[in-house]
Amino acid sequence: MNWSALIVFVALFIFVTWLGFWAARWRAGDLTQLHEWGLGGRRFGTFVTWFLLGGDLYTAYTFIAVPALVYGAGALGFFAVPYTILIYPLLYLVFPRLWLLAHKHGYVTSSDVVQGRYGNKWLALAVGITGIVATMPYIALQLVGMQVVIGAMGVSGDGLVGDLPLIIAFVILAAFTYTSGLRAPAMIAVVKDLLIYLVVIAVTIFVPMKLGGFGPIFAAVPAAKLTLAAPAADTYGAYSIYATLALGSALALFLYPHSLTAILSSSSPGAIRRNAALLPAYSLVLGLLALLGFMAVALHVGTNPAFADGFKRYGNSFAVPALILAIFPGWFAGIAFAAIAIGALVPSAIMSIACANIFSRTIYRGFLAPNATSAQETSMAKLASLVVKIGALAFIIFVPVPYALQFQLLGGLWMIQVLPSVILGLYLRMLNGWALLAGWVVGMGVGTWMASTTSFKAAVFTLSFMGVHFPGYIALWALIANVAVSIVLSALLRPFVAPAPMLAE
């Protein structure tokens, strides 16, 4: 048991718990209204939006999984950097427009947007369910991050006792989300980001100093892992894999309910556009974090007997905790681990709020109780946020980690299938709700089928055209099928159905 790390960790955890409950009083609003509880009253300016989106997009799983991928696979893991470069032009171009539409009509989720645009509640339901299904395993993965750092402090056991710290953390999370809504993760995100920046800066100064610069770190990595393998003559090989992983992930990201929740909670389209220029600061940090994987290689943590048990238990995900334990004194390791665990709390809270918003607006009010009052809608959302978290917790306790990873892979390729309904509809007047629903069914089907050919173990499927092979991210291939069906069917239906009004103008 690493006592000094544990004490610092617990102290920081208690602090953010207090902050989470106190947040209800921050810029106080009527918390019985869904847009107050679930969108913080749409009052967050550039600064808070920056922290909230940052807390949302750069999660515990990122701090653990991206370096783990670089540690194991080398250059391929760096795709997270082009991925986070490409999201910001999309953020700038598309989302201020969506914000204006949502603000004008009081929309809280992307299902609301789709319902308003096409008047098709089945399409809205499909979009809503996609969001919830894709998010659940994502929350569960945050917990994997938390599990790994708690384990790294020597708190581990078998069965229910081993899961107890995680359950306690989750009960705390559930309680302050229920009470304070989106204000809680917004406040905690500030603390989390300051801690993460502190840790990343400390590591990127300290490790190169110890090893004599970045040169020796890269030199310690086998040369074959430093760049992508050059493809053979008849295939695009690693190049098309790298490019499609980056592009597909970027297109999927802002469709996730939790990213949209953070975007819609900002106070103006200007705040969103400014953030497209300011958020890349996190991408730099992400790039440095990815290099932690190589630092772990250079420090030989994988062959250090002190970490053998951790690697056995958590696989490559243990690379970053091992690196931190290897170079820092206990109390600073406590700060680093707290940063990662709080980095799991923030997105988990936003994700569960986002799912709750969808459930209560689209399923409860749309299908079960059309006459519900705003207050009833909000209390249903608060209840749903608890159910979502219990679901995610059950997921992590009963489903082994490798399975959770496979669900996350499916989550991404499902999530991207709402892109034609939510985004293309802002620009193309010709689209028809039923055609989009058909496109969604085809996209989900093609994507799931492609993933099943790899037994849900890989995100990559190889398309072949005239003897040339394009291995690439399944989400993108399925999206192409989806868009094609949506557009062709819309064109065919056009003579029979009046086009939807252009609400964005």
Place this chain on the structure above:
Amino acid sequence: MATQPGPEPRRHWLRILFVLPFIAMLWVSSYNRLTPELFGFPFYYWYQLLWVVIAAVLAWIVYKAEG
């Protein structure tokens, strides 16, 4: 509401700049190499990190142009 949202800003032709990061990052073969190094970083790594900064600057330029 703390701030009243204005209409969507007039779209400036400089938005075309947003094509650049897509071309640069999706053209993987242009940067999949080790040299030249910078501060001990192989080209592959520092080039992609440099594009983080370039993309941020581009977004700021467009934002300023649209006011």
